[in-house]
Amino acid sequence: MQTQEGIAPEAVASTLHKILTGPEFTEERTLWDDVWDWIAANFEFDLVLPLEELFRWFLIAFLILSTVVYATLWIRNVRAAKRSAGIDRTARTPALDRARRLAEKAREARRQGESRKALRLYLFALLVGSSRRGGLKFHEAWTNRELLRRGEPSKRVRRLLNDIVVDFEPKEFGRGRIQPEDLDRLEGLVANEINAPRGRFESGAGS
Numbered sequence: 001m002q003t004q005e006g007i008a009p010e011a012v013a014s015t016l017h018k019i020l021t022g023p024e025f026t027e028e029r030t031l032w033d034d035v036w037d038w039i040a041a042n043f044e045f046d047l048v049l050p051l052e053e054l055f056r057w058f059l060i061a062f063l064i065l066s067t068v069v070y071a072t073l074w075i076r077n078v079r080a081a082k083r084s085a086g087i088d089r090t091a092r093t094p095a096l097d098r099a100r101r102l103a104e105k106a107r108e109a110r111r112q113g114e115s116r117k118a119l120r121l122y123l124f125a126l127l128v129g130s131s132r133r134g135g136l137k138f139h140e141a142w143t144n145r146e147l148l149r150r151g152e153p154s155k156r157v158r159r160l161l162n163d164i165v166v167d168f169e170p171k172e173f174g175r176g177r178i179q180p181e182d183l184d185r186l187e188g189l190v191a192n193e194i195n196a197p198r199g200r201f202e203s204g205a206g207s
Contacts, residue, residue: 075143077173095132096194099125103190106183115178119171122186123164129193130157144169160189 106121127147131138135154142150148161168186170176 095128095138099129099132099190099194102128103187103194106187106190110183115183116172116174118183119168119178119186122183122190123168123172125190126160126164126186126193129190129196130160132193133196136161 102121102125106118106125109118109121127136127138130136135157136147137151138147144161144165147153148158153161168182171178171182
């Protein structure tokens with residue numbers, strides 16, 4: 001067996017230097033490493049959250065984001081439904097004329113078997129007709145629930161809007177089957193609004 005007595009100290013030092021400076025023993029530091037070290041040295045807090053707490057914050061963030069996305073999509077669908085229903089957006093058109101035209105479009109859609117479009121048109125005709133006597137401040141961009149909150153409906157129109165939200169809104173957006181009786185009922189309500197005497201003026205704000 002050979003001894004190592006003949007190896008020069010310089011050779012040993014050179015070999016160790018090559019090993020210690022090799023890629024497996026060195027790692028290039030980045031600016032982020034320096035920033036992270038500075039934060040750890042200057043701020044006293046636990047940089048590693050427990051797994052349960054981390055999951056809890058992730059779940060809260062996910063629920064908030066999901067709620068915002070759902071609300072945004074729901075409002076967008078409501079407004080898209082109003083556009084697809086073919087509402088005349090001419091502001092100078094009298095409310096009574098608009099309601100009549102919407103009702104006629106609804107009847108035409110019903111004759112063609114487009115029940116959902118007919119339902120939407122009847123609903124819009126009903127709201128426009130309600131607004132012509134001061135019972136509702138109608139804005140096409142508002143949803144039915146927004147009209148309840150912000151449209152200052154009279155007591156009669158408030159009851160009408162509540163019925164729309166409960167009975168017809170789910171069917172308007174495909175969450176229920178539209179029956180012929182639904183369209184008959186809406187057509188009757190629209191006719192009542194259109195044919196109501198002009199002198200029957202209502203005040204809003206739930207009066």
